[in-house]
Amino acid sequence: MYQYTDFDRQFVKQRAAQYRDQLERNLSGDLSDDHFRPLRLQNGWYVQRYAPMLRVAVPYGELASRQLRVLARIAREFDQPSAAVYHTATSAQIILGTQHLPMGIGHFTTRQNVQFNWIPLSKSADVMELLATVDMHGIQTSGNCIRNITSDAMAGVAADELIDPRPYCEIMRQWSTLHPEFAFLPRKFKFAVSGATEDRADTAWHDVGLQLLRNAEGMVGFKVLVGGGMGRTPMIAQTLCEFLPWNQILNYVEAVVRVYNRWGRRDNLYKARIKILVKAEGQRFIDEVNAEYREIIEHDGAQHTIPDAELARVSASFMPPKHVNQAKDTTVNIANSFSVQEQASYQRWLRQNVAAHKDPALRAVTLSFKRLSFAPGDATAAQMEAAADLADSFSAGELRVTHKQNLVLPWVAAGQLPALWQAAKKLGLAQANIGLLTDLIACPGGDFCALANARSIPVAEGITQRYQDLDELFDLGAIDLHISGCINSCGHHHSGHIGVLGVDKDGREWYQVSLGGSDGSELSGPATPGKIIGPSFAASEVTDVVEALLDTYRNLRHAGETFIASVRRLGLEPFKAAANAARHETRDGGKVLHVHLDLADALTD
Numbered sequence: 001m002y003q004y005t006d007f008d009r010q011f012v013k014q015r016a017a018q019y020r021d022q023l024e025r026n027l028s029g030d031l032s033d034d035h036f037r038p039l040r041l042q043n044g045w046y047v048q049r050y051a052p053m054l055r056v057a058v059p060y061g062e063l064a065s066r067q068l069r070v071l072a073r074i075a076r077e078f079d080q081p082s083a084a085v086y087h088t089a090t091s092a093q094i095i096l097g098t099q100h101l102p103m104g105i106g107h108f109t110t111r112q113n114v115q116f117n118w119i120p121l122s123k124s125a126d127v128m129e130l131l132a133t134v135d136m137h138g139i140q141t142s143g144n145c146i147r148n149i150t151s152d153a154m155a156g157v158a159a160d161e162l163i164d165p166r167p168y169c170e171i172m173r174q175w176s177t178l179h180p181e182f183a184f185l186p187r188k189f190k191f192a193v194s195g196a197t198e199d200r201a202d203t204a205w206h207d208v209g210l211q212l213l214r215n216a217e218g219m220v221g222f223k224v225l226v227g228g229g230m231g232r233t234p235m236i237a238q239t240l241c242e243f244l245p246w247n248q249i250l251n252y253v254e255a256v257v258r259v260y261n262r263w264g265r266r267d268n269l270y271k272a273r274i275k276i277l278v279k280a281e282g283q284r285f286i287d288e289v290n291a292e293y294r295e296i297i298e299h300d301g302a303q304h305t306i307p308d309a310e311l312a313r314v315s316a317s318f319m320p321p322k323h324v325n326q327a328k329d330t331t332v333n334i335a336n337s338f339s340v341q342e343q344a345s346y347q348r349w350l351r352q353n354v355a356a357h358k359d360p361a362l363r364a365v366t367l368s369f370k371r372l373s374f375a376p377g378d379a380t381a382a383q384m385e386a387a388a389d390l391a392d393s394f395s396a397g398e399l400r401v402t403h404k405q406n407l408v409l410p411w412v413a414a415g416q417l418p419a420l421w422q423a424a425k426k427l428g429l430a431q432a433n434i435g436l437l438t439d440l441i442a443c444p445g446g447d448f449c450a451l452a453n454a455r456s457i458p459v460a461e462g463i464t465q466r467y468q469d470l471d472e473l474f475d476l477g478a479i480d481l482h483i484s485g486c487i488n489s490c491g492h493h494h495s496g497h498i499g500v501l502g503v504d505k506d507g508r509e510w511y512q513v514s515l516g517g518s519d520g521s522e523l524s525g526p527a528t529p530g531k532i533i534g535p536s537f538a539a540s541e542v543t544d545v546v547e548a549l550l551d552t553y554r555n556l557r558h559a560g561e562t563f564i565a566s567v568r569r570l571g572l573e574p575f576k577a578a579a580n581a582a583r584h585e586t587r588d589g590g591k592v593l594h595v596h597l598d599l600a601d602a603l604t605d
Contacts, residue, residue, distance in 0.1 A: 001062055001398060002170045002317040004135040015139060016132045019043050020125035027122065042145065042183075044138020045124055049450045051081050052121045055141040056131060060151035060169040060193070061112035061401040065388040067134045068399060071114055072384035075106050078127055081118040106384055108369060108377040110441055110492055111190070112150050112401040113141055117448045145183055146176040146257070149191045152200040153402040156318055157364050157410045159356040163212040163220055165195035167315040168249065171306060175250050182257055186264030187272035189257065190229075199520045202403065204228050204237045204527035205495060207274045208253055213243070220246045226256055226289075227278030230489035234529035235275040240286055247311075248297075250304035255292035259285065321396035324362065324411045335418040348432035348470065349421055363414055365394075367407045367424055368431040368439065372464055375457040376442045377405030386427045394420045403492075405441050406434065436473045437481055437550075438464050441492060445485030445502060446509070452485035454502025454509035454539070459483055462543040476550060478523055479563045494529040495519040497564045498549060503536055510536035513545055515575055516567045524564055533576045541583050548582035549575050 004012075022039045025031035044055040056071065080103055107115040119127060131137055141148055149169050156164045172191065176182070182189070194201040195212040203209025209225035221243045228237030244252055260274045263281075278285050296302060338346055355364040367387060370376050379387070387407055391399045394416050395409035402408055412420060424430035433439045440463065443449065445456030460483055467473055482496030486503075493499035499514035517530030537545050550563075552575050557566045567575065 001064055002059075002166075002314065009132075009135065012132045012135065012137050012139075013129075015043070015137060016125070016128040019128050023121070023125045038143065040121075040124070041142040042140060043128065044141035045121070046142060047121070047450075048117065048448050049446070049452075050448070051118050052124065053448065054116045054119050054124065054127060054138060055109070056114045056116075056136055056138050057141050057148050058112050058114055058136075058401050059173050060149060060155065060166055061153050062155075062166065063399045063401060063407075064134070065391040065397040065399065067136055068384050068388040068391070070130060070134045070136070071106050072381040072388070074116060074119070074127055074130065075104050075379075075384065076381035078119045078123055079104050079106075079116045081120075104381050105378050106381075107375070107444065108379065108401050108405045108407070110403050110405060110443070110490060111148055112153070112403065113148055114401065115444075117444065139177060142188075143183075144185045144187050144189075146179065146185075146189045146191065149173050149176070149193065150201060150206075150403070151193045152196055153400040153408050154200060154355065154364055154410070155195060155400075156320075157357050157359075157362070158196045158198075158200075159358050160198055161196040161358060162214065163195040164315075164318060165193040165201075165210075165212055166318045167311060168210075168212070168246065169193050170314050170317075171310065172250065172253070175304065182261060185257070185261055186266045187269070187274075189260070189274065191253075198522045200403075202492075202495065202519045202527070204520045205230060205492075206237065208256060209237050210249070212246075215243050222246060222249055222252075224252060224256075227275045228527070229273050229275040230492065230494045230529075231273065232270055232487050233275065234489075234494040235279060236527050236529075237275075238278060238286075240289060247306040247308075248302075250306060251296045251302055252293050254304060255289050255296055259288050259292055263288075320359065321398070321411055324396050325394060325413055325416055333418075334422070338418075345425075345432065346418065346421055348474070349430055350417065352432045352434045352436065353430070354417065361414055363412045363417060365409045365412045365417070365420060365424075366402070366434045367409065367429040368433055369406050369429070370433060370439050370464070371428055371431055372461070372468070375444065375447075376440060376460055383427065383429070387429070390420065390423060390427075393423070403441075404434075404439060406439075432470060433473060435478050437467050437476055437479045438473060440464070440481040440483065442483040443485050443490035445483075445491075449485060449490075451488060452502060453487075453504035454485050454511060456483045456485040456491055456500075456502065459500060459502075459511065459539065459542050463546055466543055466547065476554070477562055479550075480517075480519065480524065481546070482517075492519070493517075495524075495527065496530060497524065497567065498546060499530045500542060500546075505536060509539050511539065511542050512536045513542070513549075513579060515549070515572055516564070518564070523562065525568075531572060533572055533579055537579075537583055544582040544585065545579045548578040552578040 026036040046053045103118045151165050151169050155166050189207050191208045192201040192203045192206040193210045194203050205228045211223040224241040225237035226240045265271045353366045394412050396411040400408040442456040442460040446452040447457050480497045482491050482493045483500040484491035484493040493501045495517045501512045503510050514530030514532045518524035518528045520527035553563050553566050
């Protein structure tokens with residue numbers, strides 16, 4: 001992991017102190033809410049449906065156990081609503097059918113960050129100072145700036161990795177943090193970096209996607225993609241440069257962002273992302289980026305050319321840990337002591353949750369945070385502390401947050417797998433569902449987010465409840481199901497094999513369903529947005545619709561054919577017909593939901 005320097009620590013602590021001064025002036029009335037808003041947003045503080053929400057930056061998803069323990073402490077000590085907010089929110093949750101109101105919880109996001117939903121703003125400066133003690137912050141996790149740079153959660157350990165992207169991510173993080181020219185872009189801006197043959201960073205779906213590679217001469221460089229994004233207008237990024245020498249990457253992306261900052265639309269929020277500019281201007285945009293890049297190189301002194309020494313300095317933080325626990329269990333063989341049922345569960349876990357490693361003696365293990373009665377990606381304070389303990393015992397004190405809202409232990413000795421499985425099983429984190437249907441992703445939706453049109457969490461819970469049989473999940477095979485509560489697409493519904501999008505229809509919750517999306521992974525094929533299969537469905541119909549889609553797949557698939565392959569072979573029509581049939585069968589149930597929503601509207605107005 002990257003090791004903070006004295007300068008880094010001083011920088012983060014000064015930022016926390018600056019935020020405390022801003023907060024105190026706001027609370028005393030000396031700084032208006034309108035003037036305070038951009039300041040708190042650039043430190044990761046939103047005001048959501050019921051309470052403030054904090055987004056903590058986890059650069060490229062990498063966490064130390066000591067950091068996770070502080071996040072657990074924040075959940076336990078600060079993530080608690082006031083009595084008035086709790087009463088209002090609880091009443092709404094009960095009417096809407098949620099079993100409990102989550103609090104004291106950290107939420108792992110699809111952008112490898114961690115969020116908290118109930119921290120009072122009056123205590124926000126205390127939280128920022130606590131984060132700074134373990135080299136963490138919320139800087140640029142919000143606002144119209146360059147956001148948290150994401151990467152492959154398996155970076156540095158994946159068996160198919162060509163070049164470790166983490167040193168480059170860290171250098172770009174330092175370059176982009178409080179960059180004075182890019183503090184107020186037309187809209188938010190997102191980077192993703194991949195260094196493996198399989199793109200697990202979803203690079204084509206980002207404003208800028210960077211793929212590390214070697215050319216025919218063995219030189220390291222980047223393939224640069226620009227203009228991807230989800231939201232109202234899903235677009236796949238275009239390739240601007242097939243091979244850019246690695247040391248020029250900051251100069252080139254500075255040219256990209258500068259052109260966007262100059263010409264991106266500020267008159268229309270919905271047309272402000274760089275993808276709109278790229279699509280509208282086409283070759284003209286590419287030509288202007290290349291002209292700006294030449295200007296930087298020829299006349300500005302190429303001041304952001306990365307020196308070899310700087311790459312070496314940063315890369316030194318990303319060497320494999322020296323003290324990976326290689327000790328085998330002292331029992332005769334703990335795996336041999338498993339019952340027949342345990343052995344079957346263990347083997348499934350090995351198949352789904354354990355990945356090959358570039359070191360043949362090690363494995364990368366995913367802890368599943370997809371289980372009943374929890375929103376996807378939610379972790380209690382106790383579970384975060386327990387995961388930190390697992391990291392210390394089995395993974396050299398390191399974890400990774402994944403795009404799928406799980407945690408990865410990247411440095412597990414093969415001989416320790418049986419003991420790790422037993423420990424994770426006791427914590428409820430060993431579900432062998434990674435990559436399967438119930439490893440779905442979902443944004444917080446209308447239960448928390450003020451932007452959401454509909455709730456995501458109850459939909460995710462309904463599907464998870466229906467598909468608890470592991471035999472059935474394994475029979476269905478690999479399926480990406482993504483749920484978003486609004487068109488902002490925080491649940492990445494566009495890239496799901498099955499995508500669910502919450503929409504507002506006359507003040508009520510409805511859901512569009514799409515099929516055939518891809519994140520660009522080896523399983524899913526080239527990145528592509530899914531296609532909507534018809535009119536929207538009531539909340540009470542969604543689980544039945546998903547079941548109808550999956551039954552259609554089982555009835556029509558070829559031997560060994562995946563769900564996404566069947567959709568592409570068969571087309572949408574048989575699935576659309578099945579979904580509409582499911583709609584008619586459950587139509588009466590939707591009327592009850594509408595009454596409940598009317599009551600909730602009255603309660604929260």
